[in-house]
Amino acid sequence: MSKNRVNSVDSADPAAPDLTLRGVQVFRGWLDAADQAALVEDLRNVAQAAPLFSPMTPYGKPMRVRMTSAGRKGWVSDRRGYRYADRHPGGGDWPPIPKRVLDIWHGITGLDRMPDCCLINYYDAGARMGLHQDRDEADFAWPVVSVSLGDDGLFRVGNLTRGGTTESLWLSSGDVVVMGGAARLIYHGIDRIRPGSSTLLPQGGRINLTLRVVD
Ligand code: SIN
Numbered sequence: 001m002s003k004n005r006v007n008s009v010d011s012a013d014p015a016a017p018d019l020t021l022r023g024v025q026v027f028r029g030w031l032d033a034a035d036q037a038a039l040v041e042d043l044r045n046v047a048q049a050a051p052l053f054s055p056m057t058p059y060g061k062p063m064r065v066r067m068t069s070a071g072r073k074g075w076v077s078d079r080r081g082y083r084y085a086d087r088h089p090g091g092g093d094w095p096p097i098p099k100r101v102l103d104i105w106h107g108i109t110g111l112d113r114m115p116d117c118c119l120i121n122y123y124d125a126g127a128r129m130g131l132h133q134d135r136d137e138a139d140f141a142w143p144v145v146s147v148s149l150g151d152d153g154l155f156r157v158g159n160l161t162r163g164g165t166t167e168s169l170w171l172s173s174g175d176v177v178v179m180g181g182a183a184r185l186i187y188h189g190i191d192r193i194r195p196g197s198s199t200l201l202p203q204g205g206r207i208n209l210t211l212r213v214v215d
């Protein structure tokens with residue numbers, strides 16, 4: 001899990017991406033098949049303690065993805081808005097972020113400060129995620145790291161403000177994306193997934209992990 005290492009002024013030992021799209025860094029195949037399978041097992045344990053739920057947007061529309069979180073904070077959405085919560089909507093603490101996930105964060109960013117939240121999004125065959133910014137965190141100096149597992153997802157990247165042209169690329173199982181620096185607040189989303197493109201998840205679909213420092 002430590003290919004492509006180079007030095008940079010931003011952190012002690014960050015990794016070098018395979019490609020950059022509008023400042024968004026893409027690390028192809030960061031996780032091999034064995035890493036991916038082990039990670040899915042970790043996530044199953046998280047979802048057993050903190051079950052996936054279907055959030056509402058603040059506008060009263062159900063979101064197409066199901067989600068849960070691990071970490072000190074979990075990301076939730078309902079009529080009161082988008083925010084971080086100390087507890088699962090059904091009650092109970094969020095489980096700790098699995099070590100394997102923290103290792104991805106550290107291996108990619110080189111940062112010693114660990115994320116507070118690992119948001120787990122599950123996309124079934126028809127799920128998508130509209131263009132949005134990740135902006136519920138206190139300090140945008142910390143990067144966002146995002147891990148793709150299972151079926152391919154068509155990732156769309158826009159601009160730092162709403163509107164304008166966009167560009168897309170397919171993310172595959174094991175790819176890791178970083179939105180940091182000037183791209184920290186870039187608009188992004190998932191147009192659709194490609195059902196059946198991966199055999200990692202027996203029931204199909206796509207999992208995305210989003211790792212963030214919250215406060
Ligand atoms: C998100 O930005 O919330 C999810 C991105 C992804 O699923 O790759």
Ligand code: MN
Binds near residue numbers: 132133134188210
């Ligand atoms: Mn996002």
